[in-house]
Structure formats: structure tokens, C-alpha cells
Amino acid sequence: RKEVEQDPGPFNVPEGATVAFNCTYSNSASQSFFWYRQDCRKEPKLLMSVYSSGNEDGRFTAQLNRASQYISLLIRDSKLSDSATYLCVVNGIRGNQFYFGTGTSLTVIP
Amino acid sequence: NAGVTQTPKFRVLKTGQSMTLLCAQDMNHEYMYWYRQDPGMGLRLIHYSVGEGTTAKGEVPDGYNVSRLKKQNFLLGLESAAPSQTSVYFCASSYAPRGNQPQHFGDGTRLSIL
Numbered sequence: 125r126k127e128v129e130q131d132p133g134p135f136n137v138p139e140g141a142t143v144a145f146n147c148t149y150s151n152s153a154s155q156s157f158f159w160y161r162q163d164c165r166k167e168p169k170l171l172m173s174v175y176s177s178g179n180e181d182g183r184f185t186a187q188l189n190r191a192s193q194y195i196s197l198l199i200r201d202s203k204l205s206d207s208a209t210y211l212c213v214v215n216g217i218r219g220n221q222f223y224f225g226t227g228t229s230l231t232v233i234p
Numbered sequence: 235n236a237g238v239t240q241t242p243k244f245r246v247l248k249t250g251q252s253m254t255l256l257c258a259q260d261m262n263h264e265y266m267y268w269y270r271q272d273p274g275m276g277l278r279l280i281h282y283s284v285g286e287g288t289t290a291k292g293e294v295p296d297g298y299n300v301s302r303l304k305k306q307n308f309l310l311g312l313e314s315a316a317p318s319q320t321s322v323y324f325c326a327s328s329y330a331p332r333g334n335q336p337q338h339f340g341d342g343t344r345l346s347i348l
Contacts, residue, residue, distance in 0.1 A: 128276075156334050167324055167341045168277070173334040211276070213337075220265065220284055221292065222337060226276035 125150050128214050130225035138233050141202050145228045147212030148194045156215040157188055159197045161208045162227065168211055171197075202232045236260050240325050240340035247315045247347050255310040255343050257325030265328045266308035267292075267337065268300060270321040277324065283308055284330075315347045 130147045137143045149157075157174035172179065174186040174195050185198040195214075199206055212225035238259045247253060257266065264285050269277040279292030283302040297319060299311045308327075312319060322344050326337040 132274075158334070158336055165322075165342075167339040169339070170336045173336060175334070220282065220290070221279055222267075223279075224269075224277040226274060 127151060127216065127223035128212055128225040130212050130228050132226055132228060134229040134231060136231045136233055137202055139202055139204060141232075142198065142200045143202060143230065144196055144198045145210055145212075145230075146194050146196050147214075147225050147228075148192075149212075149214040149223075150193070151214070151216065152190075152193060154214045154216070156222075157186075157195050158213040158222075159184075159186055159195075160211040160213055160224075162211055163208050168224075171210070199230075202230075204232050204234060207231045238325055238327055238338050238340035240323075240343050242343060243341070244344045245346070247312075247345065249315060249317060249347060251315050252311070252313050253315065254312075255323055255325075255345075257308045257310070257327075257340055258306055259308075259325075259327040259338070260306065261327060261338065262305070263327035263338075264305075264330050266302065267326045267328075268298070268308065268310045269324045269326065270294065270319075271324060271342075272321050280310065280323075317347045319345065320347045321345060 159171040160168040161171045162168045178187045187196045209227040267282040268280040281300040286305040325340040328337045329335045
């Protein structure tokens with residue numbers, strides 16, 4: 125079983141739409157969770173950390189569900205510039221390693 | 235604001251050749267990582283280091299070696315390149331992963347092995 129699993133999509137949504145991604149993780153002892161954004165042929169860039177109580181950054185909301193071992197990312201009022209691949213990242217058993225999902229592709233359509 | 239710098243950006247090698255990828259960070263991070271990214275596979279950890287003079291194997295270490303002689307530098311070596319090592323390589327660094335300390339990435343090295 126993979127450490128981190130994501131629906132690869134693609135998600136194609138119109139501008140202004142709300143879209144949500146989920147990511148499941150296998151290690152119940154994981155403590156750190158992140159969402160990264162990766163544009164085509166570029167490096168991953170931190171979008172936001174995910175805190176236990178959930179957190180919001182502008183149009184982006186991240187949630188953590190420890191009981192079901194998943195994290196989610198909600199994007200409201202989608203912009204064309206939100207088109208990218210979104211990577212879910214979870215730390216591993218020893219805490220030193222991070223495991224990446226394969227990413228969810230989002231295209232926002234005019 | 236250099237952050238994490240990788241050199242070279244691109245390289246084409248012949249099978250059996252050797253080369254070293256350099257990663258340098260100026261954020262005084264303790265932890266450094268080397269990943270490879272292949273289509274449909276996501277990022278996979280090759281080796282990592284939790285401090286100067288220490289290294290450890292990640293998920294896919296075979297065929298690679300690393301060294302961390304200075305805190306700011308993390309080198310990835312391919313002793314005898316193979317076509318299966320054609321990939322995009324990313325270096326990352328972070329503070330010790332207590333709490334939610336994220337990783338910061340370099341902009342990648344695109345390596346082709348013919």
C-alpha cells in the first residue's frame with residue numbers, strides 16, 4: 125500500500141467554481157501534512173501546511189481528518205492561475221522523511 | 235533570496251558515465267533531501283541528510299551516492315549512469331521536521347541517460 129494516495133484527476137473546472145481534492149495516508153503516526161503546488165516542469169512550491177483544526181489561506185482551505193486518515197484541499201472561486209498539479213505531502217514513520225502523493229491535476233477553464 | 239540552488243539545470247550523459255549533482259542552500263537548514271520525479275510516480279526520496287556529515291537511504295537509493303561535507307551542500311553522485319536514471323532530480327531542504335516545517339525545493343536538474 126502506498127504511503128500517500130491521491131486521485132490523479134484531471135479536474136477540469138470553470139472559472140469561479142469550487143473544487144476539492146482529497147488525499148489519504150497510511151501511517152496513523154504521521155504528524156506533518158502539507159499541500160504543495162507544482163506547475164509544469166517546475167519545482168514543487170509550498171501552498172499551505174495542514175493543521176489539526178483546519179486552516180484557511182484566502183481562497184484555500186485545508187482540513188485534516190485523523191480518524192479517517194485523509195487531508196483535503198478546497199479551492200473557492202477558482203482562477204485560471206490555479207491550474208497546476210497539487211501534491212499531498214505527509215511525513216513518515218521516523219519523521220525525517222516525507223512522502224508525496226502523485227498529484228492531482230487541475231485545469232481551470234475560462 | 236537564493237534559497238535552494240541546484241547545478242547543473244540540464245545534462246545528457248552516456249550509459250556508464252559518472253556525474254555529480256550539486257545542491258546548495260543558504261537558509262541554514264539542517265535537513266537536506268534528494269528526490270527523483272518520474273511521470274506517474276510522484277517524487278521519490280533517494281537519500282537524505284539530517285546534518286553535516288550524515289546521510290541516510292531513502293526509498294530508491296540504488297545506483298546513487300551522496301555526501302554532506304558542509305552543512306549548506308548536499309551532493310548526489312551517479313557512479314555509472316543507466317538509462318533508468320533518466321529523470322528530473324529535485325533537491326530540498328528544511329529545518330528539523332518538528333511541527334509543520336515544510337521543505338523548500340530547488341528548481342530541478344533534468345538528466346537524460348542515453
